[in-house]
Amino acid sequence: MTTTHRRRVSRPLSAALALSVAAVIAAGCGSSGSSNGGGTTQGSGTAGQSVPTANLPVLKKIGKGEGQLNLIAWAGYLQPGWVRPFEQQTGCMIHATYPNTSDEFVTLMKNGGGGQWDMASSSGDADLRIIYAGDAHPVNINLIPSWKQFFPAFKSPPFNTVNGVHYGVSLQWGPNVLMYSKKVFKTPPTSWSVIYSKKYAGKISVYDGPIYIADAALYLKAHDPSLGITDPYELTQRQFQATVNLLKAQHPLVKQYWSSAPAQISAFANGDVTVGTSWPYQVSTLTAQHFPIGAVIPKEGATGWADTWMLAARAPHPNCAYMWLRYISTPKVQAEQAVSYGETPDNMLACGYMNQIAKGSCDQYHANAPTAYFKSIALWKTPVATCDNGKPDCVPYVNWVAAWNTQIK
C-alpha cells in the first residue's frame, strides 16, 4: 500500500520538478532583454489605439429588470441606506465585491466582466485601461435623465468618454486626505511633510499601491521646484527617480502599507499608527466609532479620484444596470452617498439634499464646486509614456509598478 501510494504521488511530483527546473534553467540561459518588474517598456499611450467595443449597439429602451445586479465597488459605495430602496423599487438584488486597488478593478472587468459582473465603480486611472482592453460597453446616455444635471467637467470627461462614446456614467469624486489622530496632533498638520518626517517614524500608514508614487510627486512639486514637476502623473525619468528616492527614504519610517480600508481603520483604532494617507471612508468610519480622528487636504494639495460606474461589455443584467445608473445619478442618492462617504457629488442639484442630511455638508464637501478646490486635487489617471506635450519622455505605469514592487517596498 505504502509503496504504490508513494509511486503514484511521486510521478506527478517529479514531472512538476522537471518542468519547474526546466523553467528556471531556461530563465537563467535566456538572453532576451528584460525590464524590472516584467512586461515591456514600450510606449503605451492611447494614441493610435482604438476601442474594440466602440461599435457595439447600445440599449435603446430599458426593459424589465433581470432581478439581479452584480457590482464591483469601492468599499463604502454600496451602503444599505441607498441600496435597499433601489432593490425594493426595481427588484434588482445587488451582489457586490470590493477590490482594494484600481488594478484589481481592471482585472475583475477582464473579458467584459467575465459574463459575471455588470458594472464597476472604477476610478479615472482604471477606466481607460478597461475601455481600451475592450471590457466596457457603450452607454446610451439619453436613458440617464439626471446626467443633464451633472457639472460640465463630469458629463463627458476624457477618462470615461472616448470619441463621444460614453462607457459609463460619472459618479463622485474626492481627495486622498491626510488623516491624523487627534490624540497626537493637537493642531491639524498643514503639510504632507509629516509623513516624510523622522519625528513620526513608526507611526505612519500609507496606501499600498504604485499610484501612491503620485502623492510623493505632488509633494516634490511644491518642495523641490528645481525638478519642474507640473503633473504628478507625468514624470520624466529624472523626476520619477527623485520621487522614488523620496519614497525609499520614507520606507523605514512607515509602520503600515495599508491595502484594505479595514486594515487601516484597525491600525488607527489600536494606536499602532497616528498619521497617514487615507480615504474619506476611513475618516467617517473612525468618526462613527467616536475615535478622535481628523483629516485635512494639506497646502500642497492632494491626489484624488473621479469614479465612474462603468458598464461591462458582457454585462448579464443590462436592464438592472441601467436602472442603477439612473438611480445613482439622481440628486438625492448622489447626496446620500456624498455625505456618507465624504466626497463630492457630480450632480449639481445634490447640494440642497446634502444640507438636508447634514447641515453644511454641501460646503464641507465642495458640492457647489468652487474651481479652486477642483484645481487643488490631482485626479488619478494612468501614467502613460506619451506626455501631454506629445513627447515620449514620461515614465509609463508599468515602470511605476516595477519601481513600487522592487525599489520602494
Add this chain to the structure above:
Amino acid sequence: MGVTTSAGAATAAPARPAPDGPWSRISAVLWRRPWARATLLLTPPLAWFVLIYIASLAVLLITAFWTINPFTTNIMRTWNVSNFTTILGTAAYRTIILRTVGMAAGVTVVDAIIAVPFAYYMARIARPRTRTVLFVCVLLPLWASYLAKVFAWLLIFTHDGVLNWALGKMGIGPLNLIYSNTAVFIVFCYIWLPYMVIPVYAALERIPASQIEASQDLGGRTLRTVRSVILPLALPGIVAGSIFTFSLTLGDYITPILIGGGNSTLIGNVIDSNVVYNLPLAAAMATVPIAIMACYLLAARALGASREI
C-alpha cells in the same frame, strides 16, 4: 448498491453461471477482469487529479512564458522568458525569495524544537487521560478559522493590545511588535505547530519500548539513548512535519499582509500583488516555491518521510 450485493453473490458462488439481469452481468465481467475493475475505480480520482490539479499547474507554467500589454494589461501570447530573467535579475526579488526560504526554515526549526519534547511527553509519558487532553489542545486550534487565529494575534500584538497591556502591568515598556517580520514569524510558528506535533507524535509512539530498554541495558544513559535510538527513529516524523511547516510558510501571503502590515513581503505577496496586474510575472514567481518544494520533497523522501504522511 446493486453492484455490491451481486458482487458478493458472485464471490460466494463463482462456479455457477451468472444470474440474469444487467447488473449481475456487469459485475461478473468486472470480477473476471481485474484490470477493468481497477480502471473503473481509478478513473474518476485520476481524471480529477490530472484535469484539475496537473492541468492547472501546466497552464500556470505556460502563462509564465507570456507577457502583458503594459497599458491594458491584456495577456500577449508571445513566447519569451523575460519574466524569469526579471525575477532572477532583480535584487529585490532575490531578497524576497531568500527571506521567504529563511522564514520557512526558521519556522520549521522552531516548530520542531517545540514539537519533539511535547510529542515525546504525549506519546510516552502522559497517562491516557492527559494524552487525550493534550491531543484536544493540539487539534482544537485547527478547528478555528485561519483568519480568526491571525486576527487574534493582531489583537495580541497591537500597540494597545493584550501583550503590551500585560507587559505594562509588569512594569516593562511596550513592545512594538505589530507590522514587523518578528510578529509574522511568531504567528507562523503558532499556526503551523500542530502540523509538526502530529507526525512527530506518530513516529515517537511507534518506537518499541524494548529498543529503549535495550539501549539502557547496554549502558546507554539518557542522552545517548535519545541521540542513538529516539532521534533517528523520530527523524522521519520530524521531516514529515517539516514538509507541512515549510511548504505552508512558503506559500502564505495573508499573515504578512495582516500581521506584517505590508512591510514583510514574501513570495506569496509578490504573486498576490502581481496576479491583478501582471499575471505572467505572478505565474513565473509561482514556479519558484514549486521548484523549492520539489527539491525539498526529494530530499525528504531520501530521509524516509513519506512513511509518515
